Amino acid sequence: MSLGDVRLVADALDVGHAGRPVLKQVDLTLRAGAITVLVGPNGCGKSTLLRTVAGLLPPLGGEVRIDGVPLRSLARRALSQRLAFLPQTSHAPAGVTVRELVRHGRYAHRGALARHTGEDTESIEWALEVTDAAPLVDRRLDELSGGERQRAWLAMVLAQRAAVLLLDEPTTYLDMRHQFEVLDVVRRLAREHGIACGVVLHDLMQAAAYADEVVVVADGAVAACGAPDEVLTPDVIHGAFGLQVTVVRDPHSGYLACFPRRCDEAAATAGPCATS
Numbered sequence: 001m002s003l004g005d006v007r008l009v010a011d012a013l014d015v016g017h018a019g020r021p022v023l024k025q026v027d028l029t030l031r032a033g034a035i036t037v038l039v040g041p042n043g044c045g046k047s048t049l050l051r052t053v054a055g056l057l058p059p060l061g062g063e064v065r066i067d068g069v070p071l072r073s074l075a076r077r078a079l080s081q082r083l084a085f086l087p088q089t090s091h092a093p094a095g096v097t098v099r100e101l102v103r104h105g106r107y108a109h110r111g112a113l114a115r116h117t118g119e120d121t122e123s124i125e126w127a128l129e130v131t132d133a134a135p136l137v138d139r140r141l142d143e144l145s146g147g148e149r150q151r152a153w154l155a156m157v158l159a160q161r162a163a164v165l166l167l168d169e170p171t172t173y174l175d176m177r178h179q180f181e182v183l184d185v186v187r188r189l190a191r192e193h194g195i196a197c198g199v200v201l202h203d204l205m206q207a208a209a210y211a212d213e214v215v216v217v218a219d220g221a222v223a224a225c226g227a228p229d230e231v232l233t234p235d236v237i238h239g240a241f242g243l244q245v246t247v248v249r250d251p252h253s254g255y256l257a258c259f260p261r262r263c264d265e266a267a268a269t270a271g272p273c274a275t276s
Contacts, residue, residue: 023217035199039216045220067082102137104159169201
């Protein structure tokens with residue numbers, strides 16, 4: 001498929017737990033070669049939405065389709081061949097090496113007990129290369145830094161060779177350098193390999209720098225959706241987060257930067273700050 005072709009669509013999606021809605025009437029589109037970033041306050045339902053789109057939670061209403069096929073009609077293994085999901089926290093058996101971890105990504109195609117093929121080996125080597133995890137293959141996961149560990153987990157889900165990649169807060173617990181290293185890998189996956197990426201992030205400046213489209217979730221619905229320039233405005237941020245910000249453009253990178261006002265200072269000023 002060419003860049004920009006639709007890979008995943010959610011139509012009028014209602015999501016929640018135990019029959020209790022958290023978000024209603026969500027429309028979401030993930031395109032090949034593009035990064036869609038979900039942002040919003042804590043507890044707004046971003047992770048619940050991503051897990052529903054990944055097929056891990058049943059929708060309370062609406063439908064999700066991948067390559068035009070309803071998710072509900074796909075068996076778990078068939079879905080795993082089309083869509084890869086990396087949760088906020090992942091756990092591996094003690095002592096497992098990076099190579100052993102990444103091999104798990106091929107279970108979607110072969111099963112845990114099936115014999116490895118040349119195609120499996122090729123997919124594993126590709127996943128290790130594009131995530132810069134190849135030098136780590138013989139090291140144990142519990143010996144790695146946070147950024148190295150996250151690259152190993154990314155390599156595992158990429159070994160599935162899925163066209164859609166969903167990442168739930170992949171930069172959590174990482175220092176600033178490793179956060180950007182992981183996001184650089186995600187951008188490379190989208191730009192160079194045509195993968196449709198849906199990512200939950202907390203940092204609005206990271207969203208501005210890496211997203212092709214930003215989806216702001218707040219108050220039980222999608223509050224805004226569009227390019228970073230259209231969505232990351234003082235009014236939208238104030239409405240979603242209850243926070244007054246100044247939004248400026250970095251003269252070096254050209255990306256937007258959001259600077260929050262201290263709550264005690266903002267209380268004396270009505271309304272969000274203007275965009276510079």
